[in-house]
Amino acid sequence: MQAKRKPYPFKVSYYGNNLINPGVRVGSEQRVFTIHKHRFNKRKNLSTKMVQKQFYLNGNAGMFIDPNSHWALTTNLGLHFRHLSPMGHQFILGADPLGFYKSFLPKTYALDDGEIRRKMMAGNMYYAPGFSIGYGKFKEFNKNTGWFTQLNVHFLQDYNTGYAMPLIMIEFGWQWKSLKMKKRE
Amino acid sequence: MLLFTACSKDKVNEIHETIHIHNKGADMPVYVHGNAEDKTFVIMLHGAGSFGLAFREGAFTEKFEEDYVMVYWDQRAQGMSEGRFDYPENVIDLMSEDLEVLVKTLKYRYGDDIKLVLMGHSWGGALGTYYLLRDGQQELFNSWIIIDGVHDFPLSAQTRQSLMLSIAEDQLAAGLNVERWEEIQENLLELDSNNSEDYDAILNMALKVQGQLIEDGMIGDQETGELLRRTIIDNNPINWLVNHANFQPAQWGVKNELSMADHLDQITLPTLFLWGKYDVSVPPRVGRDAFDRYGSAEKKFVLFEETIHHPFNTEKDKFRDEVSSFIELHL
Numbered sequence: 381m382q383a384k385r386k387p388y389p390f391k392v393s394y395y396g397n398n399l400i401n402p403g404v405r406v407g408s409e410q411r412v413f414t415i416h417k418h419r420f421n422k423r424k425n426l427s428t429k430m431v432q433k434q435f436y437l438n439g440n441a442g443m444f445i446d447p448n449s450h451w452a453l454t455t456n457l458g459l460h461f462r463h464l465s466p467m468g469h470q471f472i473l474g475a476d477p478l479g480f481y482k483s484f485l486p487k488t489y490a491l492d493d494g495e496i497r498r499k500m501m502a503g504n505m506y507y508a509p510g511f512s513i514g515y516g517k518f519k520e521f522n523k524n525t526g527w528f529t530q531l532n533v534h535f536l537q538d539y540n541t542g543y544a545m546p547l548i549m550i551e552f553g554w555q556w557k558s559l560k561m562k563k564r565e
Numbered sequence: 566m567l568l569f570t571a572c573s574k575d576k577v578n579e580i581h582e583t584i585h586i587h588n589k590g591a592d593m594p595v596y597v598h599g600n601a602e603d604k605t606f607v608i609m610l611h612g613a614g615s616f617g618l619a620f621r622e623g624a625f626t627e628k629f630e631e632d633y634v635m636v637y638w639d640q641r642a643q644g645m646s647e648g649r650f651d652y653p654e655n656v657i658d659l660m661s662e663d664l665e666v667l668v669k670t671l672k673y674r675y676g677d678d679i680k681l682v683l684m685g686h687s688w689g690g691a692l693g694t695y696y697l698l699r700d701g702q703q704e705l706f707n708s709w710i711i712i713d714g715v716h717d718f719p720l721s722a723q724t725r726q727s728l729m730l731s732i733a734e735d736q737l738a739a740g741l742n743v744e745r746w747e748e749i750q751e752n753l754l755e756l757d758s759n760n761s762e763d764y765d766a767i768l769n770m771a772l773k774v775q776g777q778l779i780e781d782g783m784i785g786d787q788e789t790g791e792l793l794r795r796t797i798i799d800n801n802p803i804n805w806l807v808n809h810a811n812f813q814p815a816q817w818g819v820k821n822e823l824s825m826a827d828h829l830d831q832i833t834l835p836t837l838f839l840w841g842k843y844d845v846s847v848p849p850r851v852g853r854d855a856f857d858r859y860g861s862a863e864k865k866f867v868l869f870e871e872t873i874h875h876p877f878n879t880e881k882d883k884f885r886d887e888v889s890s891f892i893e894l895h896l
Contacts (some may be wrong), residue, residue, distance in 0.1 A: 398801060448618070448799055449583055449594045449645045483647060485594075489670040490587035496666070496673040499587055504647055540591070540642040541652045543811045546803055 389524045393553025395442045397452075403444025405551060409436045409460070419466065429466035436460055438474055444549070450503070452483045454534065454549075456510060464518070472514035472530060481508040481536050481547065508547065510534035516555075525556040578602040580634055584674065588641075588666045589659065590650025595667060596621070596637040599630035605707075605896060606671055607682040608636045610664070610689030613815035616644030618799050620686075622791040624877055624885035633682070633892070634675075638667055640692070642812035645804050656817040661696040668705060681706045682892055687847060687874065688815045690714010691823065694855075698828050708835040708895040710888060713874050715815075715847045716855045717824040726758040726767050728848040729774045741781045749773060764819070771845040775873050778843055785871040785879035792878075829858035836864045837891040839884065841872030865891065 388408045395405035412435045419429040438460040445451040458476030488502030516528025532549040539545035578601045586593050596617055607629060609620050617637030629635050639646045641663055653659040672679060683706050685693035690711045697703050715721050733750040737743060753770055756763040778784050796802055817823075836859055840852040849868060856866045867887050869876040876884045 398803065400798065401801075446645075446801065448596070485585045485592055486583065488585040488587050488592065489666075489673065491666050491669065496669045502585060502587060502592060504592065504649065538649050540646070540648060540808065541650060541812055543807065545647075545807050548803060 389555045389557055391440075391528075391553050391555040393528075393530075393551045395444055396550050397444045397446060398548055399550040401444050401446045403442055403549070405440050405442030405454075405553070407438065407440035409438045411436045412459070431466060432462075432464040434462040434464060436462065438476070442549075450483050450485050452481060452503075454481050454508065454547075455479065456508070456534070460512070468518040468526065470514075470516045470518060470526070470528065472512065472516070472528065474512040474514075476510045476512065476534075479508040479510050479534055481506045481534060506536040506539065506545075508534040508536045510547075512551075514551070527552075527554050529553075580675075584670070586638075586663065586666050586670050587648075588663045591641040591646055591648040591663065593641060593646040593663065593667075594639050594644070595670075597634060598626075598637070599634035600632060601634050601675065603633065603896070604676065604679045605633040605682065605892070606636055606675065606679050607633050607684055607892070608638065608664075608667065608671075610638070610683070610685035610693050611640065611643070612687030612689050613643075613813060614809045615686070616796075616800055616805055618644070618795050619792060620877065621795060621799075623788075623881045624888065628885045628889055632889070636667075636671065640814075642808050643805075643814075644808065645801060646808065647804075652812075656814050657692060657695045657823065660692055660814065661699060664692065664696045665699070665702070668702075680896060682708050682710065682895075684710040684712065684888070685714050686712040686877075687714055688818070690847075691716060691718075691818060691825075692814075694825050694829070694832070697832050697834060698825065703832065703834045706834055708837065708892060709832070710837045710839065710891065711852075711855070712839045712876060713841055713844050713847045713852070714855075715818070715851060716829060717826045717851060718818045719822050719824055720826070720854060721847050721851050722764060722767070722819070723758050724848040724850045725771060725845055726753060726756060728843075728850070729753055729767075729770060729845055732774060732778070732843060732845075736777075736781065742777065745777055749777065774845050775843075778873065783843065783871065784873060787875075787878045826854065826858060829855060830860040833860045833862065835891075835895045836861045837887065838864070838866040839869065839876055839887060840866070841869050841874055841876055841879070843873045846874045863895070 391407040393405045395403035415433040417431040439457045442454045456476040456479035458474055460474035463471040482505045483503040485502040488499040489496050490499045510533050512530050512532040514528050514530030518526035530551040534547040535544040537544055580601050581598050584595050617639045641660055683693050694716045730753050733746045736746045756767050838852050838856050840849045869880045872879045
């Protein structure tokens with residue numbers, strides 16, 4: 381018996397907080413289902429072009445540095461939608477209800493029993509759901525290889541006195557299939 | 566994060582680094598820049614809605630960082646400060662505790678023999694005053710510089726309207742934009758500074774008066790390019806705006822009618838008062854009131870004739886010279 385193992389697209393991107401604080405992000409996606417729509421050419425009486433509407437689980441892990449104050453790790457998981465045109469244009473909309481943000485603060489000092497001491501691994505963890513909107517293009521339509529640019533907005537919950545702090549991340553990335561087809565007996 | 570520290574021969578005593586202090590749920594960045602040769606550290610307390618690095622330009626970089634180490638601190642829930650804590654019942658008390666942690670941290674990190682100067686602008690003036698009234702804190706400092714700072718919120722609100730009316734009269738007498746100043750005067754006379762319902766309306770009038778003074782050419786030139794760069798590039802503008810919108814210590818002071826007037830005689834530290842003549846946020850009368858009440862044997866009041874609320878932006882040279890000579894006198 382021969383079975384195909386589905387390749388998972390692998391993504392790497394520049395992940396800039398407010399565009400200018402540099403970072404990097406890696407991620408992958410797992411297709412949930414795809415709707416194929418054929419555009420009908422009336423003149424030739426042929427169905428020639430195909431539009432895809434893909435729903436997929438999307439997961440990412442990223443980091444960025446704010447050179448003046450801190451660095452941070454982010455992770456997120458959510459359901460994304462991709463509209464793929466016959467020409468390879470992709471439009472992306474995503475909701476990431478599962479997201480976390482961890483800041484790391486350098487050289488932090490706190491009062492401990494009346495004495496100042498250095499606090500190791502200082503920083504804060506926030507639940508950070510978010511959404512994203514993007515555009516890109518597949519170079520090779522069937523191989524899911526291409527580029528994308530995306531605006532990601534995360535909301536860091538319970539920030540300071542309990543409000544949500546928006547975190548705006550601009551992403552420029554590439555995606556390709558990371559695993560080759562494997563045959564199994 | 567260490568950006569650059571003591572690596573060239575010429576700059577062997579220079580410090581350029583970011584540290585953080587942690588206190589009661591808040592993590593607050595402290596940007597430390599300048600020359601540590603004389604071990605003089607100047608702590609800058611920013612105003613409400615501002616942030617530490619907003620001051621890092623003009624006299625601060627061109628003069629003060631050349632001579633001293635400037636300590637730019639983002640106060641609790643301001644600028645790039647983060648963490649998690651409940652809104653405190655007494656905001657200024659908690660923030661003065663943060664300042665105490667900052668002072669102890671500076672001594673721990675840079676040596677117990679460092680000399681300290683405290684400088685506060687607007688809300689930072691209130692915070693510094695409150696902090697200095699805590700037991701034993703004045704002894705840690707060589708001098709205190711208060712720039713358009715508020716010690717009495719009700720007095721500030723009461724004198725704002727009368728200052729604006731007096732400015733309007735002067736401008737009318739000088740024949741400048743008569744129609745506009747008459748309109749301002751008319752609107753002001755309809756308001757009552759003793760009525761709390763008119764508080765916001767009077768503040769809105771203050772904005773109009775400021776705009777008109779600038780249009781009339783009464784205010785010194787302000788270079789906004791560098792401040793804009795600091796706001797957008799060195800600072801995260803989203804954090805700054807959202808933090809400011811959600812945690813407004815000055816509003817707490819207004820709401821609670823905070824006044825430290827009756828305790829100012831306890832401050833005996835050498836103090837420099839710097840005030841803008843046209844400060845319709847914290848009028849010069851508030852500064853004069855503080856000046857008269859301070860118990861300091863060495864105190865000086867300086868009025869800036871072409872300034873609203875930010876003398877370091879509008880009369881840079883005079884600001885630099887006054888601050889520099891006062892610090893030197895009391896080291």
